[in-house]
Amino acid sequence: MLQYLFRFLVGGTIVSLFACLGDVLEPKSFAGLFGAAPLVALATLGLTIVADGKAYAALESRSMIVGAASFVVYTALCTWLMLRKKINAAPATIATSSCGWR
Amino acid sequence: MNISFNLGALAKAKWYECLVPFAFGGAITVAAGILAKYFGPVFGGLFLAIPAIFPASATLVGKHETDRKKKAGVATSSRGRQAAAVDAAGVALGSVGLAGFALTVRQLLPLCNSALVFLQQRRSGSRSPS
Numbered sequence: 001m002l003q004y005l006f007r008f009l010v011g012g013t014i015v016s017l018f019a020c021l022g023d024v025l026e027p028k029s030f031a032g033l034f035g036a037a038p039l040v041a042l043a044t045l046g047l048t049i050v051a052d053g054k055a056y057a058a059l060e061s062r063s064m065i066v067g068a069a070s071f072v073v074y075t076a077l078c079t080w081l082m083l084r085k086k087i088n089a090a091p092a093t094i095a096t097s098s099c100g101w102r
Numbered sequence: 103m104n105i106s107f108n109l110g111a112l113a114k115a116k117w118y119e120c121l122v123p124f125a126f127g128g129a130i131t132v133a134a135g136i137l138a139k140y141f142g143p144v145f146g147g148l149f150l151a152i153p154a155i156f157p158a159s160a161t162l163v164g165k166h167e168t169d170r171k172k173k174a175g176v177a178t179s180s181r182g183r184q185a186a187a188v189d190a191a192g193v194a195l196g197s198v199g200l201a202g203f204a205l206t207v208r209q210l211l212p213l214c215n216s217a218l219v220f221l222q223q224r225r226s227g228s229r230s231p232s
Contacts, residue, residue: 007135008128015127016120019155023162026106030192038203041150043131045207048138054211056143061208063147068201071151075194078160082187089164089186093157 003051011043038064119162123155151200156193160186 018034025031041064048057074096081092130152138146168182 004132004135007131011131012124012128015130015155016124019123019127019159020112020120022155022159024107024109024112026108027104027188030105031189034196038150038200039127039155040131040134040152041203041207043127044134044138044150047135049211052143058208058211059143060138060147060150061204061211063144064150064204065201065208067148067151068197068204071153071200072194072197074153075156075190075197079187079190079194082183082190086180086183088183089160089190090157092186093160093190 003047007043007047010047011040014043015039114166122158126158127155151197151204153193156190160189160193163189 018039022031022034025034041061045057045060048060077096078092081087081096082089085092087095130149134146134149134152137149164182164186166182167185171181
C-alpha cells in the first residue's frame with residue numbers, strides 16, 4: 001500500500017511539473033512536445049528496477065515502444081479532428097481515446 | 103522558431119487546473135503499476151506510454167485561448183480549437199521521441215549498471231543465505 005502511495009506522489013509531482021512547463025512555454029507547438037514526455041515511465045521505471053530488476057523493466061520498455069507508436073496515431077488523429085472536422089479539444093481527445101480502447 | 107517563457111500563465115492558472123494533473127498523473131502511475139503486477143510486464147509496459155497530461159493540457163490550452171479572445175471582445179472564435187490542434191501536433195512529434203526513449207531504455211538497460219540496479223543487487227544479496 002505504501003508503495004502505491006509513493007507511486008501516486010511521484011507520478012503526480014512529475015506530471016504537474018511537466019504540465020506547468022507546458023503552460024509557460026511559447027509557442028504551443030513546442031510546448032506540446034512536453035505533452036508526450038515519458039512521465040509515467042520516468043515515475044515508474046526507477047521504482048520497477050528497484051522492486052523487480054532490470055530484465056523486468058527492459059521488458060516493459062519493449063512494450064512501451066508499441067504504446068508510443070499508438071500514441072503517435074492517437075495524437076495525429078486528434079489533430080486531424082480538431083483542424084479538419086472542427087471538433088473541440090475535449091470531445092476530440094476523449095472520443096479518440098475511447099475508440100482506441102474498443 | 104522563437105522559444106519563450108510566459109510565467110504570467112502560471113499566475114492565471116486556477117487551483118483546480120494544478121490539482122487535476124497531479125491527481126490524474128498519480129492515478130495513472132498507480133494504475134500502470136497495478137496492471138504490470140497483475141497482467142505482467144508485457145501488458146503493463148503498454149501503459150508507460152499513456153498520454154498522462156495530453157487530454158487535460160489540450161483542453162486547457164483551447165480554453166485559455168478562447169477566454170483570451172472573449173476578453174478581447176471576440177465572442178465566438180476558432181482560435182482555441184486551433185491552438186489545441188497545434189499543441190496536439192507538437193505532442194505527435196514528441197511521441198516519436200517517446201518511442202526513441204523506450205528503444206534506448208530497452209537496449210541500454212540490460213547493459214548498464216545504474217545506481218538503482220546496485221540497490222536491487224543489495225536487496226537480493228541481503229535475502230540470500232550467504
